[in-house]
Amino acid sequence: MRYIGKSIKRKEDPAFLTGNATYINDISLPGMLYAGFVRSPYAHARIIKVNTEQAEADSRIVAIITGEEAASKTQPMPVYTYMVAKSVEKPIRHCLATDRVRYVGEAVAVIAATDMYSAADVIDSVKVEYEPLEVLIDPEKALEPGAIKLHDNLDSNVGMVITREGGDVVGAFKEADFVLKKRFSIHRHMGSPIETRGIIADYNKWSQELTVWCSTQIPHILGAHLADTLQIPQQNIHVIAPFVGGGFGHKLQFAPEYVAVCLLAMKIGRPVKWIEDRSESLKAWVHAREQISEIEVAVKNDGTLLGAKVKLITNGGGYLDDRVSGPTIGAAIWAVGPYKMKGFRADMKVVLTNKCPYGAYRGFGVQMGVLTIERCVDLIAHRLGMDPMDVRRKNLVTPDMLPHRNVIGMCFDSGNYPKALEMALEKAGYQQLREEQRRLRKQGRYIGIGLTIAVEAGGWNTYTAPMAVPFVRTLDFANLTLKMDISTGVILSIGDSSVGTGHHTTAAQVIAEELAIDIDKVKVIEGDTAISLYDSGTRASRFSGVVLPAAKLGAINLKEKIKKLGAFLLGASVEDVEYTGDKVIWMSEAGEQSISLKDIAHAAYAEIARLPVGMEAGLESRGSFVAPNIDTVGVTWPYMVHLAVVEVDVDTGFIKFLRYIVVDDCGTVVNPAIVESQIIGATAMCIGGSIYEELVYDEDGQLLTGSFVDYLVPTALEIPSIEVYHMETPAPQIPGGFKGMGEAPNVYAYGAIINAVADAIEHLGVEVTAMPLSPPNILKLLRGVRKKG
Amino acid sequence: MMKRTIRLTVNGKQYVEEVEPRMLLVHLLRERLGLKGTHIGCEDTICGACTILMNGNAIKSCTILALRADGANITTIEGVAAEGKLHPVQEAFWEEHALECGYCTPGMVISAIQLLKRNPNPTEDDVRHGLEGNLCRCTGYQNIVKAVLSAAKKLNKRTKSD
Numbered sequence: 001m002r003y004i005g006k007s008i009k010r011k012e013d014p015a016f017l018t019g020n021a022t023y024i025n026d027i028s029l030p031g032m033l034y035a036g037f038v039r040s041p042y043a044h045a046r047i048i049k050v051n052t053e054q055a056e057a058d059s060r061i062v063a064i065i066t067g068e069e070a071a072s073k074t075q076p077m078p079v080y081t082y083m084v085a086k087s088v089e090k091p092i093r094h095c096l097a098t099d100r101v102r103y104v105g106e107a108v109a110v111i112a113a114t115d116m117y118s119a120a121d122v123i124d125s126v127k128v129e130y131e132p133l134e135v136l137i138d139p140e141k142a143l144e145p146g147a148i149k150l151h152d153n154l155d156s157n158v159g160m161v162i163t164r165e166g167g168d169v170v171g172a173f174k175e176a177d178f179v180l181k182k183r184f185s186i187h188r189h190m191g192s193p194i195e196t197r198g199i200i201a202d203y204n205k206w207s208q209e210l211t212v213w214c215s216t217q218i219p220h221i222l223g224a225h226l227a228d229t230l231q232i233p234q235q236n237i238h239v240i241a242p243f244v245g246g247g248f249g250h251k252l253q254f255a256p257e258y259v260a261v262c263l264l265a266m267k268i269g270r271p272v273k274w275i276e277d278r279s280e281s282l283k284a285w286v287h288a289r290e291q292i293s294e295i296e297v298a299v300k301n302d303g304t305l306l307g308a309k310v311k312l313i314t315n316g317g318g319y320l321d322d323r324v325s326g327p328t329i330g331a332a333i334w335a336v337g338p339y340k341m342k343g344f345r346a347d348m349k350v351v352l353t354n355k356c357p358y359g360a361y362r363g364f365g366v367q368m369g370v371l372t373i374e375r376c377v378d379l380i381a382h383r384l385g386m387d388p389m390d391v392r393r394k395n396l397v398t399p400d401m402l403p404h405r406n407v408i409g410m411c412f413d414s415g416n417y418p419k420a421l422e423m424a425l426e427k428a429g430y431q432q433l434r435e436e437q438r439r440l441r442k443q444g445r446y447i448g449i450g451l452t453i454a455v456e457a458g459g460w461n462t463y464t465a466p467m468a469v470p471f472v473r474t475l476d477f478a479n480l481t482l483k484m485d486i487s488t489g490v491i492l493s494i495g496d497s498s499v500g501t502g503h504h505t506t507a508a509q510v511i512a513e514e515l516a517i518d519i520d521k522v523k524v525i526e527g528d529t530a531i532s533l534y535d536s537g538t539r540a541s542r543f544s545g546v547v548l549p550a551a552k553l554g555a556i557n558l559k560e561k562i563k564k565l566g567a568f569l570l571g572a573s574v575e576d577v578e579y580t581g582d583k584v585i586w587m588s589e590a591g592e593q594s595i596s597l598k599d600i601a602h603a604a605y606a607e608i609a610r611l612p613v614g615m616e617a618g619l620e621s622r623g624s625f626v627a628p629n630i631d632t633v634g635v636t637w638p639y640m641v642h643l644a645v646v647e648v649d650v651d652t653g654f655i656k657f658l659r660y661i662v663v664d665d666c667g668t669v670v671n672p673a674i675v676e677s678q679i680i681g682a683t684a685m686c687i688g689g690s691i692y693e694e695l696v697y698d699e700d701g702q703l704l705t706g707s708f709v710d711y712l713v714p715t716a717l718e719i720p721s722i723e724v725y726h727m728e729t730p731a732p733q734i735p736g737g738f739k740g741m742g743e744a745p746n747v748y749a750y751g752a753i754i755n756a757v758a759d760a761i762e763h764l765g766v767e768v769t770a771m772p773l774s775p776p777n778i779l780k781l782l783r784g785v786r787k788k789g
Numbered sequence: 790m791m792k793r794t795i796r797l798t799v800n801g802k803q804y805v806e807e808v809e810p811r812m813l814l815v816h817l818l819r820e821r822l823g824l825k826g827t828h829i830g831c832e833d834t835i836c837g838a839c840t841i842l843m844n845g846n847a848i849k850s851c852t853i854l855a856l857r858a859d860g861a862n863i864t865t866i867e868g869v870a871a872e873g874k875l876h877p878v879q880e881a882f883w884e885e886h887a888l889e890c891g892y893c894t895p896g897m898v899i900s901a902i903q904l905l906k907r908n909p910n911p912t913e914d915d916v917r918h919g920l921e922g923n924l925c926r927c928t929g930y931q932n933i934v935k936a937v938l939s940a941a942k943k944l945n946k947r948t949k950s951d
Contacts, residue, residue, distance in 0.1 A: 007886070009883055009884065009886075010883070010886070010888075012891070013882070013883045013888060013891075014875070014883070015891075016888055016891025016894050017866075017870075017875065017879040017882055017883060017888070017891075017894060017898065018826065018866060018867065018869070018870050018875070018879065019824070019825065019826015019827065019865065019866035019867050019895045020826065020867075021891050022825075023828070023892065025819075025825075025828075025829065026819075026825040116816070116820075117809070117811070117812075191926070192926065193890070193892070193926050193927075194828075194830040194836055194838055194890075194892045194893045194924060194925070194926050195828070195830065195890070195892045196830070243890070243891065244890065245828070245830075245890050245891070245892030246889075246890045246892060246926050246927055248926070275829075277832060278830065278831040278832055278833070278836075279832060499890060500888075500889035500890025500891060500892075500927050501889065502889070673886040674886065676886075677886050677889060677927075677928055677929075677931075677932055678889075680928065680929035680931045680932070681889065681925075681926075681927045681928045681929040682929075683929060684928075684929030684930065685926065685929070707831070707832070707833045707835075708831045708833050708835035708836060708924070709833050709835060713835075713836075713924050713926065715917075715920070715921045715922075715923075715924060715930075716916070716917040716918075716920045716921060716923075716925075716930040716933070716934065717917050717918065717921055719929055719930050719931070721913075721931060722929065722931060
């Protein structure tokens, strides 16, 4: 292999390194105006009046749109109900609040100003009168009878109810020797990519064309949603995603702000740009992770995990974000783990409160499921006097069982989970660590070992189209185009976005390998709906497991065309020729004859009369891949083991990482360095999320962590060195054998860290069940014990 | 608002600009001078995406008024690669896969350049401390640290052979 499996330097990098890559804020158009949002200072209030008199008199303001106007000109924001088991009344939301605001920072009006500084100056001249209402921030309080109802058209503050069941739950619990019952919670935090949201909208009244530049992960789906919400024909909407400065799922959001900015552009007839502030971003983008999981695990005294029941609550915030059902389901059903359970049931609720709406964030809820079962495994082991690793060994799905449909319907494809576990333990020196732990405890030092093992989905068979038909199963797919030009250069055009995961290099490696050409001859373009086929976007870890197979198949199709034409021009039949990358060769009776790729391309474009009748001119092809019709959840199944060794300082509450080990298997790897960087970055994100990052609200629903001064994104000092070890088991049903892995590494660290901290200090009489494991929280836990003791 | 005239050198080129007193340096560089490589990631001086060199020091251009740059000698990311050839820090970042989305990268490169000027032989710990003012959400910093250590070697080799 010339390219597959090689850590080729990324083609994207020279532009990034020299400040020459274009992001949304780098784009300017003639006559462009700047949008600013008037946002609610209250978490819950009725809007009595929106007074725009003063603002309208200000010459720096070119246009203002309030909720009333927005509601008259747009459809409500969509809510994706595909995965929902019960059809429910949906909270209604337009892009700007009309009669009521339901979270601090909710947009009430939007203005377009002549320049960036003026937009900030004039925003306060829009005067809004509010009548504050009672605030609910706790989802369990929001469920109590008599709690103020956030939405009049709903029966309660329950936004969604979802149920999933598989296998024999009753039987599993009947057979149990005991039931472990626990409650875990993860706190609210978010992805905060270094680049916030941004959009430019430009509307041509006479051609009725809307052009949108947006830092989005989903150009095609964004266009479709805009078409539906603004009632513009979809074919008239052109979406362009420039380089995206980090997405992490947040830029899947179909933001109300996008609709409002488009409305401004349509009203004024001039381009309008909106670049989000960091403080807006922290309070009014999408939030994530805040969930409560109550689990019961049915266990036999020999350590067999028979089954489990989960009750899951997602704190959904003031409205239902388009993508809140996914993480709600992920958080619950991943509590089956990579284990051979025979029965499982999950009852899930999305509860509405006066916080920012809960949206998609890398990992999509799976981290809660992993934390839940993996914490239970450790607790079960303690109760039975077993080593937690032995409980895992006893219950893991084994290679001879694969492919394996687990009790909740996930179809694990290939791999060796027990081997990965052993590798992690061996690299860590597990037995020595246990001895070290015992030795240090005598000195009053507390180290802990925490491990999580799980199988993740690489590519999801959900959210693959903008408007979902309820309850109809679908599959993920990718279509893309390849073009070889007259000079034998190749362009691959994909309808997803470039968010930093090295698509331009990885896809070029696959194409170059298949076509046996130099990688410098391959150019990958993304992000533009006008020059790409429909693609559901950069999301769901689908690039490697769904898009790359399509690219490979497209390259194979192109190769066939080249061969066919080359054979014809040589006077041979296609079965008798060989394609070598720079020529097509025929071993004829008269000896070796060949035609160069260059001459074939020239003939295809400029010597059409030489082509056989019926053959297409040019050298273009399509690549098309549909996920195997097996699974309701995932397309491919990468898996990892994370093992954290920590020391907990019981005086300061700080956690020090002594070692952090990852064993990963994501199928055939195209570019090992790109994969490894993803793994380390995702793990770092989770270390931040487990310990340092927290979106804190007070009782009045005010966000207290409103800037990076308080919202603690980890720096280079907080993140340890992470050791990564690899296994490679190709995906059996995927051309190329690739498995998606953009999210996988993002679901293990929470569980590994909570297990490690618990392993370090639970013997002191504390119970570790909630995140974040911040120094103050750890001290609180320890103080609680000292009080008891 | 009364405008004031400032004179500054950016990437070796001299500029005379009229600015409002409240204009931030980062906006002057990006919007007025068209140097879009310096990025904005927050309003609180924390993320470091806006880091540039001003009179030889790495500073966060989002927290400095353009007026303060009167008479200053500024290097932005666009001025780092001399005559179309990548700086050793940029080369090292490329070789070590020290970037993903690229948004924090210009600030990181500038901070790394200052770090190595002040400490040509840093330890891993020195590097992590030196980059504390630059947030990255994509890479987890590991390859960035590797890249800075590799760049240190490259620069030391260069100095030796000079």
